[in-house]
């Protein structure tokens with residue numbers, strides 16, 4: 363096991379989003395105290411707005427002597443921004459989950475308690491994960507867990523950040539209901555790995571298994587695998603969207619006959635020009651776009667998994 367924070371005089375750089383999640387300040391302070399108890403001092407870099415975490419991470423990565431590990435304290439959106447700043451470089455990513463859904467933390471099996479989070483960072487054991495990448499008129503952006511077009515992307519684009527901070531996941535439920543009235547359910551065209559295009563009412567492109575919390579759309583998705591997994595929703599319209607939402611809650615989406623699961627590495631997607639593409643819960647692209655497995659990987663601090671597990 364490599365200890366990535368040894369050799370840094372036990373100084374750890376933490377990029378902290380002060381507005382992530384709901385009332386997470388106390389939790390964050392508890393993690394800092396647990397790190398201090400282990401003799402680890404923290405250099406705190408606070409984000410000032412969207413995109414700032416990427417620039418902070420890039421600056422750290424481009425230092426003459428970059429740190430071996432940078433910790434992000436925030437939700438999946440902030441983790442996405444830091445991953446974009448570190449992707450392709452030598453710096454590993456540690457995580458203090460402070461967000462609304464914390465999907466990556468769930469996928470990696472990170473502890474939820476402050477002492478456990480600090481212990482994982484201090485242990486410095488890392489996993490290499492693949493990233494997804496969206497190329498569109500907004501430029502190139504990586505995603506860690508998932509991207510999506512259609513209904514879920516419109517929900518992400520429409521949800522109010524202020525309401526999300528006040529009521530958490532309920533803000534998404536409210537926006538899902540609002541989008542049932544506004545979303546047009548126009549089909550999207552998706553050409554996988556050079557094949558003829560297929561149509562879908564909505565699509566999720568999974569790098570990891572979890573989606574929106576503990577839900578699973580693409581069971582074969584795996585952060586360690588060199589492919590992405592598309593989950594195509596075949597039926598459009600309000601009733602279908604409600605049906606898919608209920609089935610997601612019951613963890614039955616992958617079994618539905620109108621849902622197709624498709625592994626891929628590269629995909630061209632078209633639909634209404636300028637339509638949003640969500641990545642890790644934020645808008646990261648606009649149609650038309652190319653979505654693919656990124657060439658780069660990222661080292662992420664995570665609990666050590668046993669090599670052999672009982673089946």
Ligand SMILES: Nc1ncnc2c1ncn2[C@@H]1O[C@H](COP(=O)(O)OP(=O)(O)OP(=O)(O)O)[C@@H](O)[C@H]1O
Pocket residue numbers: 379380381382383384409410411412413414436437438439440441443460461462463464465526642643644
């Ligand atoms: N100081 C700031 N003020 C306002 N917004 C900020 C600030 N710093 C970062 N942000 C933005 O806050 C957004 C939300 O952060 P993040 O996604 O980490 O938390 P969340 O939305 O609560 O969690 P999750 O993504 O898990 O639902 C990010 O898109 C980020 O760009």
